[in-house]
Amino acid sequence: MAKDLLLTELVSGGSAETLLAAILKHHPDISAPVPVEDIARRVGITDIRDLAEEGGSSSLLVDGAGATGIISCSVALSSPRRRFAIAHQLGHFLLGTQREDGPCAARDLSENRRDTPHRKQEAQANRFAAGLLMPKPLMAASLDSLGKPAIAHVAKLAASYGVTIEAAANRYLDVTPSACAILFIKNGVVHYARPSRAFPAMAIHRGDAAPSSVLSDKIDQPTAWIAVEARDWLILSRDMRSPKVVMQVLAKKNGLHLVMLFINAAAEKRADEEAEKYATERPSFGRGTDRR
Ligand SMILES: [Zn+2]
Known part of the structure:
Protein backbone atom coordinates (compact mmCIF):
# COMPACT_ATOMS: atom_id res chain seq x y z
CA MET A 1 0.00 0.00 0.00
CA ALA A 2 2.74 2.45 1.05
CA LYS A 3 4.64 1.55 -2.09
CA ASP A 4 1.73 2.53 -4.32
CA LEU A 5 1.22 5.79 -2.47
CA LEU A 6 4.90 6.71 -2.73
CA LEU A 7 4.98 5.86 -6.44
CA THR A 8 1.86 7.95 -7.06
CA GLU A 9 3.45 10.93 -5.35
CA LEU A 10 6.70 10.50 -7.28
CA VAL A 11 4.95 10.18 -10.66
CA SER A 12 3.57 13.66 -10.22
CA GLY A 13 7.21 14.78 -10.57
CA GLY A 14 8.60 18.04 -9.32
CA SER A 15 11.86 19.39 -8.04
CA ALA A 16 14.58 17.48 -6.20
CA GLU A 17 13.18 18.91 -2.96
CA THR A 18 9.56 17.78 -3.51
CA LEU A 19 10.75 14.29 -4.51
CA LEU A 20 12.90 14.07 -1.37
CA ALA A 21 10.03 15.25 0.81
CA ALA A 22 7.80 12.47 -0.62
CA ILE A 23 10.47 9.80 -0.11
CA LEU A 24 11.17 10.93 3.47
CA LYS A 25 7.47 11.01 4.28
CA HIS A 26 7.25 7.33 3.30
CA HIS A 27 10.45 6.41 5.22
CA PRO A 28 9.82 8.08 8.58
CA ASP A 29 12.28 5.79 10.41
CA ILE A 30 15.14 6.36 7.99
CA SER A 31 18.60 6.30 9.58
CA ALA A 32 22.23 6.55 8.46
CA PRO A 33 23.59 5.01 6.32
CA VAL A 34 20.49 5.52 4.15
CA PRO A 35 19.62 2.26 2.29
CA VAL A 36 19.90 3.85 -1.15
CA GLU A 37 19.65 0.59 -3.13
CA ASP A 38 16.45 -0.47 -1.33
CA ILE A 39 14.89 2.93 -1.93
CA ALA A 40 15.90 2.83 -5.61
CA ARG A 41 14.31 -0.62 -6.06
CA ARG A 42 11.15 0.52 -4.30
CA VAL A 43 10.59 3.34 -6.77
CA GLY A 44 11.21 1.58 -10.07
CA ILE A 45 14.91 0.67 -10.42
CA THR A 46 14.81 -3.01 -11.38
CA ASP A 47 18.55 -3.71 -11.36
CA ILE A 48 21.84 -2.15 -10.24
CA ARG A 49 24.68 -3.47 -12.37
CA ASP A 50 28.44 -3.21 -12.57
CA LEU A 51 29.89 -1.27 -15.47
CA ALA A 52 33.07 -3.06 -16.52
CA GLU A 53 34.82 0.10 -17.68
CA GLU A 54 37.52 1.96 -15.82
CA GLY A 55 37.01 5.42 -14.42
CA GLY A 56 34.26 6.94 -12.35
CA SER A 57 31.27 6.72 -14.65
CA SER A 58 27.70 5.62 -14.00
CA SER A 59 24.63 5.45 -16.19
CA LEU A 60 20.88 4.98 -16.31
CA LEU A 61 18.85 2.96 -18.80
CA VAL A 62 15.13 3.76 -18.78
CA ASP A 63 12.34 1.69 -20.36
CA GLY A 64 10.24 3.30 -23.11
CA ALA A 65 7.50 4.51 -20.77
CA GLY A 66 9.96 5.75 -18.15
CA ALA A 67 8.35 3.57 -15.45
CA THR A 68 11.42 1.44 -14.71
CA GLY A 69 15.15 1.85 -15.03
CA ILE A 70 18.47 0.07 -14.65
CA ILE A 71 21.44 1.78 -13.01
CA SER A 72 25.02 0.82 -13.86
CA CYS A 73 28.09 1.89 -11.90
CA SER A 74 31.76 1.53 -12.78
CA VAL A 75 33.46 -1.24 -10.77
CA ALA A 76 36.28 1.23 -10.10
CA LEU A 77 34.10 3.28 -7.72
CA SER A 78 34.71 3.09 -3.96
CA SER A 79 31.64 2.24 -1.85
CA PRO A 80 30.90 5.91 -0.91
CA ARG A 81 31.23 6.99 -4.56
CA ARG A 82 29.09 4.08 -5.73
CA ARG A 83 26.35 5.05 -3.24
CA PHE A 84 26.46 8.65 -4.47
CA ALA A 85 26.39 7.49 -8.12
CA ILE A 86 23.28 5.32 -7.46
CA ALA A 87 21.56 8.25 -5.72
CA HIS A 88 22.57 10.60 -8.58
CA GLN A 89 21.18 8.22 -11.25
CA LEU A 90 18.03 7.75 -9.17
CA GLY A 91 17.76 11.55 -9.24
CA HIS A 92 17.95 11.53 -13.08
CA PHE A 93 15.32 8.77 -13.14
CA LEU A 94 12.81 10.53 -10.87
CA LEU A 95 13.46 13.98 -12.32
CA GLY A 96 13.11 12.60 -15.87
CA THR A 97 16.50 13.96 -16.91
CA GLN A 98 18.28 10.79 -18.02
CA ARG A 99 21.12 11.49 -20.44
CA GLU A 100 20.96 10.44 -24.06
CA ASP A 101 24.65 11.05 -24.76
CA GLY A 102 26.31 8.38 -22.61
CA PRO A 103 27.20 7.86 -18.96
CA CYS A 104 27.72 10.57 -16.36
CA ALA A 105 31.42 11.17 -15.71
CA ALA A 106 33.04 11.66 -12.31
CA ARG A 107 33.04 15.46 -12.79
CA ASP A 108 29.24 15.42 -13.38
CA LEU A 109 28.82 13.97 -9.89
CA SER A 110 30.36 17.06 -8.32
CA GLU A 111 28.72 19.61 -10.65
CA ASN A 112 27.01 22.48 -8.87
CA ARG A 113 26.88 25.13 -11.62
CA ARG A 114 23.64 25.88 -13.42
CA ASP A 115 24.85 27.98 -16.35
CA THR A 116 24.01 25.44 -19.09
CA PRO A 117 21.01 23.05 -19.34
CA HIS A 118 23.39 20.08 -19.03
CA ARG A 119 25.12 21.39 -15.89
CA LYS A 120 21.78 22.35 -14.39
CA GLN A 121 20.48 18.78 -14.78
CA GLU A 122 23.65 17.32 -13.28
CA ALA A 123 23.55 19.80 -10.38
CA GLN A 124 19.88 18.90 -9.75
CA ALA A 125 20.71 15.17 -9.68
CA ASN A 126 23.52 15.95 -7.21
CA ARG A 127 21.22 17.98 -4.99
CA PHE A 128 18.81 15.06 -4.97
CA ALA A 129 21.64 12.59 -4.20
CA ALA A 130 22.98 14.69 -1.30
CA GLY A 131 19.48 15.16 0.11
CA LEU A 132 18.72 11.43 -0.14
CA LEU A 133 21.99 10.16 1.35
CA MET A 134 22.10 12.89 4.01
CA PRO A 135 18.46 13.87 4.70
CA LYS A 136 18.25 17.33 6.21
CA PRO A 137 16.41 16.31 9.43
CA LEU A 138 18.94 13.51 10.08
CA MET A 139 21.93 15.73 9.35
CA ALA A 140 20.58 18.56 11.49
CA ALA A 141 20.16 16.09 14.39
CA SER A 142 23.71 14.74 13.81
CA LEU A 143 25.18 18.26 13.82
CA ASP A 144 23.23 19.08 16.98
CA SER A 145 24.55 16.06 18.81
CA LEU A 146 28.13 16.68 17.61
CA GLY A 147 28.02 20.21 19.06
CA LYS A 148 30.27 23.14 18.17
CA PRO A 149 31.79 22.80 14.67
CA ALA A 150 35.03 20.82 14.40
CA ILE A 151 36.85 19.51 11.34
CA ALA A 152 36.84 15.94 12.72
CA HIS A 153 33.03 15.98 12.46
CA VAL A 154 33.24 15.96 8.66
CA ALA A 155 35.21 12.70 8.57
CA LYS A 156 32.90 11.22 11.23
CA LEU A 157 29.78 12.14 9.24
CA ALA A 158 31.30 10.76 6.03
CA ALA A 159 31.85 7.41 7.76
CA SER A 160 28.41 7.18 9.37
CA TYR A 161 26.47 8.30 6.26
CA GLY A 162 28.60 6.20 3.86
CA VAL A 163 29.61 9.16 1.68
CA THR A 164 32.88 10.77 0.62
CA ILE A 165 34.46 13.47 2.77
CA GLU A 166 33.68 16.00 0.05
CA ALA A 167 29.98 15.05 -0.05
CA ALA A 168 29.84 15.22 3.77
CA ALA A 169 31.55 18.65 3.74
CA ASN A 170 29.10 20.00 1.14
CA ARG A 171 26.10 18.83 3.12
CA TYR A 172 27.61 20.01 6.43
CA LEU A 173 27.90 23.52 4.96
CA ASP A 174 24.33 23.35 3.56
CA VAL A 175 22.84 22.41 6.91
CA THR A 176 24.94 24.11 9.61
ZN1 LIG B 1 24.32 12.69 -14.23
Missing part, protein backbone atom coordinates in the same frame (compact mmCIF):
# COMPACT_ATOMS: atom_id res chain seq x y z
CA PRO A 177 23.61 27.36 11.09
CA SER A 178 27.20 28.25 12.16
CA ALA A 179 29.54 30.64 10.35
CA CYS A 180 32.18 28.23 9.12
CA ALA A 181 34.01 27.21 5.97
CA ILE A 182 35.76 24.02 4.89
CA LEU A 183 38.80 23.74 2.64
CA PHE A 184 40.70 20.75 1.25
CA ILE A 185 44.33 21.54 0.60
CA LYS A 186 46.49 19.11 -1.33
CA ASN A 187 50.25 19.68 -1.28
CA GLY A 188 49.72 23.35 -0.47
CA VAL A 189 47.12 24.04 -3.19
CA VAL A 190 43.41 24.63 -2.49
CA HIS A 191 41.26 21.91 -4.09
CA TYR A 192 37.98 22.76 -2.40
CA ALA A 193 36.87 25.88 -0.55
CA ARG A 194 33.28 26.48 0.49
CA PRO A 195 31.64 28.71 3.10
CA SER A 196 28.41 28.01 5.00
CA ARG A 197 25.50 30.43 4.49
CA ALA A 198 26.44 32.46 7.58
CA PHE A 199 30.15 32.77 6.64
CA PRO A 200 31.48 35.90 4.85
CA ALA A 201 32.63 35.82 1.19
CA MET A 202 35.96 34.03 0.80
CA ALA A 203 39.03 35.47 -0.88
CA ILE A 204 40.56 32.05 -1.50
CA HIS A 205 39.44 29.63 -4.21
CA ARG A 206 40.26 26.37 -5.91
CA GLY A 207 43.73 26.48 -7.45
CA ASP A 208 45.09 29.15 -5.07
CA ALA A 209 48.14 28.53 -2.90
CA ALA A 210 47.09 27.94 0.71
CA PRO A 211 48.18 30.45 3.39
CA SER A 212 51.35 29.29 5.17
CA SER A 213 49.43 29.08 8.47
CA VAL A 214 47.99 25.72 7.34
CA LEU A 215 50.37 23.31 9.03
CA SER A 216 49.99 19.93 10.66
CA ASP A 217 52.09 16.77 10.49
CA LYS A 218 50.05 14.58 12.75
CA ILE A 219 47.95 12.39 10.50
CA ASP A 220 44.33 12.01 11.66
CA GLN A 221 44.88 14.22 14.74
CA PRO A 222 43.11 17.58 14.48
CA THR A 223 45.11 20.61 15.66
CA ALA A 224 43.78 22.94 18.35
CA TRP A 225 41.86 26.00 17.12
CA ILE A 226 44.28 28.82 16.32
CA ALA A 227 43.54 32.44 15.43
CA VAL A 228 44.40 33.31 11.81
CA GLU A 229 44.69 36.53 9.81
CA ALA A 230 41.15 37.17 8.50
CA ARG A 231 42.47 39.00 5.40
CA ASP A 232 44.28 35.82 4.26
CA TRP A 233 40.92 34.15 3.84
CA LEU A 234 38.10 36.70 3.53
CA ILE A 235 37.13 39.52 1.23
CA LEU A 236 37.18 42.53 3.57
CA SER A 237 36.81 46.14 2.56
CA ARG A 238 39.28 48.59 4.14
CA ASP A 239 36.77 50.20 6.44
CA MET A 240 35.45 46.87 7.70
CA ARG A 241 36.40 45.60 11.12
CA SER A 242 38.12 42.20 10.72
CA PRO A 243 36.21 39.41 12.43
CA LYS A 244 38.12 37.01 14.64
CA VAL A 245 38.68 33.88 12.56
CA VAL A 246 39.92 30.63 14.06
CA MET A 247 41.19 27.60 12.16
CA GLN A 248 41.51 23.90 12.80
CA VAL A 249 43.54 21.57 10.57
CA LEU A 250 43.25 17.80 10.13
CA ALA A 251 46.09 16.20 8.18
CA LYS A 252 45.20 13.10 6.13
CA LYS A 253 47.46 10.81 4.13
CA ASN A 254 48.89 11.81 0.73
CA GLY A 255 49.53 15.47 1.56
CA LEU A 256 45.84 16.30 2.11
CA HIS A 257 44.87 18.82 4.78
CA LEU A 258 41.25 19.38 5.78
CA VAL A 259 40.75 22.87 7.15
CA MET A 260 37.83 24.37 9.01
CA LEU A 261 37.50 28.12 9.57
CA PHE A 262 35.08 29.34 12.21
CA ILE A 263 33.72 32.74 13.23
CA ASN A 264 31.78 33.14 16.48
CA ALA A 265 28.83 35.05 15.02
CA ALA A 266 27.32 36.00 18.41
CA ALA A 267 30.66 37.40 19.66
CA GLU A 268 31.11 39.32 16.38
CA LYS A 269 27.66 40.85 16.72
CA ARG A 270 28.48 42.01 20.24
CA ALA A 271 31.81 43.43 19.05
CA ASP A 272 30.02 45.30 16.21
CA GLU A 273 27.56 46.79 18.70
CA GLU A 274 30.45 47.85 20.98
CA ALA A 275 32.31 49.42 18.06
CA GLU A 276 29.20 51.33 17.05
CA LYS A 277 28.62 52.55 20.60
CA TYR A 278 32.23 53.65 20.87
CA ALA A 279 31.99 55.49 17.53
CA THR A 280 28.92 57.48 18.63
CA GLU A 281 30.29 58.22 22.13
CA ARG A 282 33.78 59.18 21.00
CA PRO A 283 34.40 62.93 21.19
CA SER A 284 34.96 64.50 17.81
CA PHE A 285 38.30 66.10 16.91
CA GLY A 286 38.98 69.54 18.37
CA ARG A 287 36.94 69.10 21.52
CA GLY A 288 40.01 68.72 23.66
CA THR A 289 40.99 65.99 26.03
CA ASP A 290 38.14 64.17 27.61
CA ARG A 291 39.36 62.90 30.94
CA ARG A 292 37.11 60.74 33.03
Whole structure:
Protein backbone atom coordinates (compact mmCIF):
# COMPACT_ATOMS: atom_id res chain seq x y z
CA MET A 1 0.00 0.00 0.00
CA ALA A 2 2.74 2.45 1.05
CA LYS A 3 4.64 1.55 -2.09
CA ASP A 4 1.73 2.53 -4.32
CA LEU A 5 1.22 5.79 -2.47
CA LEU A 6 4.90 6.71 -2.73
CA LEU A 7 4.98 5.86 -6.44
CA THR A 8 1.86 7.95 -7.06
CA GLU A 9 3.45 10.93 -5.35
CA LEU A 10 6.70 10.50 -7.28
CA VAL A 11 4.95 10.18 -10.66
CA SER A 12 3.57 13.66 -10.22
CA GLY A 13 7.21 14.78 -10.57
CA GLY A 14 8.60 18.04 -9.32
CA SER A 15 11.86 19.39 -8.04
CA ALA A 16 14.58 17.48 -6.20
CA GLU A 17 13.18 18.91 -2.96
CA THR A 18 9.56 17.78 -3.51
CA LEU A 19 10.75 14.29 -4.51
CA LEU A 20 12.90 14.07 -1.37
CA ALA A 21 10.03 15.25 0.81
CA ALA A 22 7.80 12.47 -0.62
CA ILE A 23 10.47 9.80 -0.11
CA LEU A 24 11.17 10.93 3.47
CA LYS A 25 7.47 11.01 4.28
CA HIS A 26 7.25 7.33 3.30
CA HIS A 27 10.45 6.41 5.22
CA PRO A 28 9.82 8.08 8.58
CA ASP A 29 12.28 5.79 10.41
CA ILE A 30 15.14 6.36 7.99
CA SER A 31 18.60 6.30 9.58
CA ALA A 32 22.23 6.55 8.46
CA PRO A 33 23.59 5.01 6.32
CA VAL A 34 20.49 5.52 4.15
CA PRO A 35 19.62 2.26 2.29
CA VAL A 36 19.90 3.85 -1.15
CA GLU A 37 19.65 0.59 -3.13
CA ASP A 38 16.45 -0.47 -1.33
CA ILE A 39 14.89 2.93 -1.93
CA ALA A 40 15.90 2.83 -5.61
CA ARG A 41 14.31 -0.62 -6.06
CA ARG A 42 11.15 0.52 -4.30
CA VAL A 43 10.59 3.34 -6.77
CA GLY A 44 11.21 1.58 -10.07
CA ILE A 45 14.91 0.67 -10.42
CA THR A 46 14.81 -3.01 -11.38
CA ASP A 47 18.55 -3.71 -11.36
CA ILE A 48 21.84 -2.15 -10.24
CA ARG A 49 24.68 -3.47 -12.37
CA ASP A 50 28.44 -3.21 -12.57
CA LEU A 51 29.89 -1.27 -15.47
CA ALA A 52 33.07 -3.06 -16.52
CA GLU A 53 34.82 0.10 -17.68
CA GLU A 54 37.52 1.96 -15.82
CA GLY A 55 37.01 5.42 -14.42
CA GLY A 56 34.26 6.94 -12.35
CA SER A 57 31.27 6.72 -14.65
CA SER A 58 27.70 5.62 -14.00
CA SER A 59 24.63 5.45 -16.19
CA LEU A 60 20.88 4.98 -16.31
CA LEU A 61 18.85 2.96 -18.80
CA VAL A 62 15.13 3.76 -18.78
CA ASP A 63 12.34 1.69 -20.36
CA GLY A 64 10.24 3.30 -23.11
CA ALA A 65 7.50 4.51 -20.77
CA GLY A 66 9.96 5.75 -18.15
CA ALA A 67 8.35 3.57 -15.45
CA THR A 68 11.42 1.44 -14.71
CA GLY A 69 15.15 1.85 -15.03
CA ILE A 70 18.47 0.07 -14.65
CA ILE A 71 21.44 1.78 -13.01
CA SER A 72 25.02 0.82 -13.86
CA CYS A 73 28.09 1.89 -11.90
CA SER A 74 31.76 1.53 -12.78
CA VAL A 75 33.46 -1.24 -10.77
CA ALA A 76 36.28 1.23 -10.10
CA LEU A 77 34.10 3.28 -7.72
CA SER A 78 34.71 3.09 -3.96
CA SER A 79 31.64 2.24 -1.85
CA PRO A 80 30.90 5.91 -0.91
CA ARG A 81 31.23 6.99 -4.56
CA ARG A 82 29.09 4.08 -5.73
CA ARG A 83 26.35 5.05 -3.24
CA PHE A 84 26.46 8.65 -4.47
CA ALA A 85 26.39 7.49 -8.12
CA ILE A 86 23.28 5.32 -7.46
CA ALA A 87 21.56 8.25 -5.72
CA HIS A 88 22.57 10.60 -8.58
CA GLN A 89 21.18 8.22 -11.25
CA LEU A 90 18.03 7.75 -9.17
CA GLY A 91 17.76 11.55 -9.24
CA HIS A 92 17.95 11.53 -13.08
CA PHE A 93 15.32 8.77 -13.14
CA LEU A 94 12.81 10.53 -10.87
CA LEU A 95 13.46 13.98 -12.32
CA GLY A 96 13.11 12.60 -15.87
CA THR A 97 16.50 13.96 -16.91
CA GLN A 98 18.28 10.79 -18.02
CA ARG A 99 21.12 11.49 -20.44
CA GLU A 100 20.96 10.44 -24.06
CA ASP A 101 24.65 11.05 -24.76
CA GLY A 102 26.31 8.38 -22.61
CA PRO A 103 27.20 7.86 -18.96
CA CYS A 104 27.72 10.57 -16.36
CA ALA A 105 31.42 11.17 -15.71
CA ALA A 106 33.04 11.66 -12.31
CA ARG A 107 33.04 15.46 -12.79
CA ASP A 108 29.24 15.42 -13.38
CA LEU A 109 28.82 13.97 -9.89
CA SER A 110 30.36 17.06 -8.32
CA GLU A 111 28.72 19.61 -10.65
CA ASN A 112 27.01 22.48 -8.87
CA ARG A 113 26.88 25.13 -11.62
CA ARG A 114 23.64 25.88 -13.42
CA ASP A 115 24.85 27.98 -16.35
CA THR A 116 24.01 25.44 -19.09
CA PRO A 117 21.01 23.05 -19.34
CA HIS A 118 23.39 20.08 -19.03
CA ARG A 119 25.12 21.39 -15.89
CA LYS A 120 21.78 22.35 -14.39
CA GLN A 121 20.48 18.78 -14.78
CA GLU A 122 23.65 17.32 -13.28
CA ALA A 123 23.55 19.80 -10.38
CA GLN A 124 19.88 18.90 -9.75
CA ALA A 125 20.71 15.17 -9.68
CA ASN A 126 23.52 15.95 -7.21
CA ARG A 127 21.22 17.98 -4.99
CA PHE A 128 18.81 15.06 -4.97
CA ALA A 129 21.64 12.59 -4.20
CA ALA A 130 22.98 14.69 -1.30
CA GLY A 131 19.48 15.16 0.11
CA LEU A 132 18.72 11.43 -0.14
CA LEU A 133 21.99 10.16 1.35
CA MET A 134 22.10 12.89 4.01
CA PRO A 135 18.46 13.87 4.70
CA LYS A 136 18.25 17.33 6.21
CA PRO A 137 16.41 16.31 9.43
CA LEU A 138 18.94 13.51 10.08
CA MET A 139 21.93 15.73 9.35
CA ALA A 140 20.58 18.56 11.49
CA ALA A 141 20.16 16.09 14.39
CA SER A 142 23.71 14.74 13.81
CA LEU A 143 25.18 18.26 13.82
CA ASP A 144 23.23 19.08 16.98
CA SER A 145 24.55 16.06 18.81
CA LEU A 146 28.13 16.68 17.61
CA GLY A 147 28.02 20.21 19.06
CA LYS A 148 30.27 23.14 18.17
CA PRO A 149 31.79 22.80 14.67
CA ALA A 150 35.03 20.82 14.40
CA ILE A 151 36.85 19.51 11.34
CA ALA A 152 36.84 15.94 12.72
CA HIS A 153 33.03 15.98 12.46
CA VAL A 154 33.24 15.96 8.66
CA ALA A 155 35.21 12.70 8.57
CA LYS A 156 32.90 11.22 11.23
CA LEU A 157 29.78 12.14 9.24
CA ALA A 158 31.30 10.76 6.03
CA ALA A 159 31.85 7.41 7.76
CA SER A 160 28.41 7.18 9.37
CA TYR A 161 26.47 8.30 6.26
CA GLY A 162 28.60 6.20 3.86
CA VAL A 163 29.61 9.16 1.68
CA THR A 164 32.88 10.77 0.62
CA ILE A 165 34.46 13.47 2.77
CA GLU A 166 33.68 16.00 0.05
CA ALA A 167 29.98 15.05 -0.05
CA ALA A 168 29.84 15.22 3.77
CA ALA A 169 31.55 18.65 3.74
CA ASN A 170 29.10 20.00 1.14
CA ARG A 171 26.10 18.83 3.12
CA TYR A 172 27.61 20.01 6.43
CA LEU A 173 27.90 23.52 4.96
CA ASP A 174 24.33 23.35 3.56
CA VAL A 175 22.84 22.41 6.91
CA THR A 176 24.94 24.11 9.61
CA PRO A 177 23.61 27.36 11.09
CA SER A 178 27.20 28.25 12.16
CA ALA A 179 29.54 30.64 10.35
CA CYS A 180 32.18 28.23 9.12
CA ALA A 181 34.01 27.21 5.97
CA ILE A 182 35.76 24.02 4.89
CA LEU A 183 38.80 23.74 2.64
CA PHE A 184 40.70 20.75 1.25
CA ILE A 185 44.33 21.54 0.60
CA LYS A 186 46.49 19.11 -1.33
CA ASN A 187 50.25 19.68 -1.28
CA GLY A 188 49.72 23.35 -0.47
CA VAL A 189 47.12 24.04 -3.19
CA VAL A 190 43.41 24.63 -2.49
CA HIS A 191 41.26 21.91 -4.09
CA TYR A 192 37.98 22.76 -2.40
CA ALA A 193 36.87 25.88 -0.55
CA ARG A 194 33.28 26.48 0.49
CA PRO A 195 31.64 28.71 3.10
CA SER A 196 28.41 28.01 5.00
CA ARG A 197 25.50 30.43 4.49
CA ALA A 198 26.44 32.46 7.58
CA PHE A 199 30.15 32.77 6.64
CA PRO A 200 31.48 35.90 4.85
CA ALA A 201 32.63 35.82 1.19
CA MET A 202 35.96 34.03 0.80
CA ALA A 203 39.03 35.47 -0.88
CA ILE A 204 40.56 32.05 -1.50
CA HIS A 205 39.44 29.63 -4.21
CA ARG A 206 40.26 26.37 -5.91
CA GLY A 207 43.73 26.48 -7.45
CA ASP A 208 45.09 29.15 -5.07
CA ALA A 209 48.14 28.53 -2.90
CA ALA A 210 47.09 27.94 0.71
CA PRO A 211 48.18 30.45 3.39
CA SER A 212 51.35 29.29 5.17
CA SER A 213 49.43 29.08 8.47
CA VAL A 214 47.99 25.72 7.34
CA LEU A 215 50.37 23.31 9.03
CA SER A 216 49.99 19.93 10.66
CA ASP A 217 52.09 16.77 10.49
CA LYS A 218 50.05 14.58 12.75
CA ILE A 219 47.95 12.39 10.50
CA ASP A 220 44.33 12.01 11.66
CA GLN A 221 44.88 14.22 14.74
CA PRO A 222 43.11 17.58 14.48
CA THR A 223 45.11 20.61 15.66
CA ALA A 224 43.78 22.94 18.35
CA TRP A 225 41.86 26.00 17.12
CA ILE A 226 44.28 28.82 16.32
CA ALA A 227 43.54 32.44 15.43
CA VAL A 228 44.40 33.31 11.81
CA GLU A 229 44.69 36.53 9.81
CA ALA A 230 41.15 37.17 8.50
CA ARG A 231 42.47 39.00 5.40
CA ASP A 232 44.28 35.82 4.26
CA TRP A 233 40.92 34.15 3.84
CA LEU A 234 38.10 36.70 3.53
CA ILE A 235 37.13 39.52 1.23
CA LEU A 236 37.18 42.53 3.57
CA SER A 237 36.81 46.14 2.56
CA ARG A 238 39.28 48.59 4.14
CA ASP A 239 36.77 50.20 6.44
CA MET A 240 35.45 46.87 7.70
CA ARG A 241 36.40 45.60 11.12
CA SER A 242 38.12 42.20 10.72
CA PRO A 243 36.21 39.41 12.43
CA LYS A 244 38.12 37.01 14.64
CA VAL A 245 38.68 33.88 12.56
CA VAL A 246 39.92 30.63 14.06
CA MET A 247 41.19 27.60 12.16
CA GLN A 248 41.51 23.90 12.80
CA VAL A 249 43.54 21.57 10.57
CA LEU A 250 43.25 17.80 10.13
CA ALA A 251 46.09 16.20 8.18
CA LYS A 252 45.20 13.10 6.13
CA LYS A 253 47.46 10.81 4.13
CA ASN A 254 48.89 11.81 0.73
CA GLY A 255 49.53 15.47 1.56
CA LEU A 256 45.84 16.30 2.11
CA HIS A 257 44.87 18.82 4.78
CA LEU A 258 41.25 19.38 5.78
CA VAL A 259 40.75 22.87 7.15
CA MET A 260 37.83 24.37 9.01
CA LEU A 261 37.50 28.12 9.57
CA PHE A 262 35.08 29.34 12.21
CA ILE A 263 33.72 32.74 13.23
CA ASN A 264 31.78 33.14 16.48
CA ALA A 265 28.83 35.05 15.02
CA ALA A 266 27.32 36.00 18.41
CA ALA A 267 30.66 37.40 19.66
CA GLU A 268 31.11 39.32 16.38
CA LYS A 269 27.66 40.85 16.72
CA ARG A 270 28.48 42.01 20.24
CA ALA A 271 31.81 43.43 19.05
CA ASP A 272 30.02 45.30 16.21
CA GLU A 273 27.56 46.79 18.70
CA GLU A 274 30.45 47.85 20.98
CA ALA A 275 32.31 49.42 18.06
CA GLU A 276 29.20 51.33 17.05
CA LYS A 277 28.62 52.55 20.60
CA TYR A 278 32.23 53.65 20.87
CA ALA A 279 31.99 55.49 17.53
CA THR A 280 28.92 57.48 18.63
CA GLU A 281 30.29 58.22 22.13
CA ARG A 282 33.78 59.18 21.00
CA PRO A 283 34.40 62.93 21.19
CA SER A 284 34.96 64.50 17.81
CA PHE A 285 38.30 66.10 16.91
CA GLY A 286 38.98 69.54 18.37
CA ARG A 287 36.94 69.10 21.52
CA GLY A 288 40.01 68.72 23.66
CA THR A 289 40.99 65.99 26.03
CA ASP A 290 38.14 64.17 27.61
CA ARG A 291 39.36 62.90 30.94
CA ARG A 292 37.11 60.74 33.03
ZN1 LIG B 1 24.32 12.69 -14.23
